[in-house]
Amino acid sequence: MNIASAKRADKFSFATVIGVVLILILTPVLVVNFTLIFKSFVYPNEVPGFLGYKPFIVLTGSMEPAFSSGDLVIVKEVEANNLQLDDIIAFREGNAVITHRIIEFEQNGSSYRFITKGDNNNIEDRRPVNVEQLEGQYIFRIRNLGNFAMFMQTPVGMALFIALPLLSFLLYDITRRTVHQRRQAQQTKNLEAELKKIQSQILTLDRFAKN
Structure with a gap:
């Protein structure tokens, strides 16, 4: 593996780690958020709780x-x-x-x-x-x-309470796809360069054979 490939692998690994961390943090947050919001609608006269x-x-x-x-x-x-x-x-x-x-x-x-x-x-x-x-x-x-917490009980706060974790997931997914596409494009480019190199070597060998 050359230096450029190693750097790309490091970036991809870093993005993967960030994604896993986001999932581990934001999934419980989303579960708690939706549970509290659901309970506040079903039981409007009670303070919503979780577990x-x-x-x-x-x-x-x-x-x-x-x-x-x-x-x-x-x-x-x-x-x-x-x-x-x-x-x-x-x-x-x-x-x-x-x-x-x-x-x-x-x-x-x-x-x-x-x-x-x-x-x-x-x-x-x-x-x-x-x-x-x-x-x-x-x-x-x-x-x-x-x-x-009082701000989070306002309509704007409630919207952010739901939207921010979802946006974080979305941004991670976009980043992951972008990194993957760039990696695939670079691999395709490297493969094309390798094919051209092989074709050039074949042509050179063919000329020597004719001579």
């Missing part, structure tokens, strides 16, 4: 320093009887979702409620939380991703 996990945007500083306004928190669906004191839970309060810490349990026979409070608040929340209000248990946060 039992739900994202929530923090709008206030009531839980500082655990997490701050503008953060994105991830909660996991959990059975109410598995929760303990000091756990942080997300629960519905009217049209909003609040993420506060459990400071007390209130039990009445077989049913119970949670008394919650924001870490940065001076008093506990006004009303106890019923089991039916529970959205999940806080798992972790992603700093400052909430504002970006």
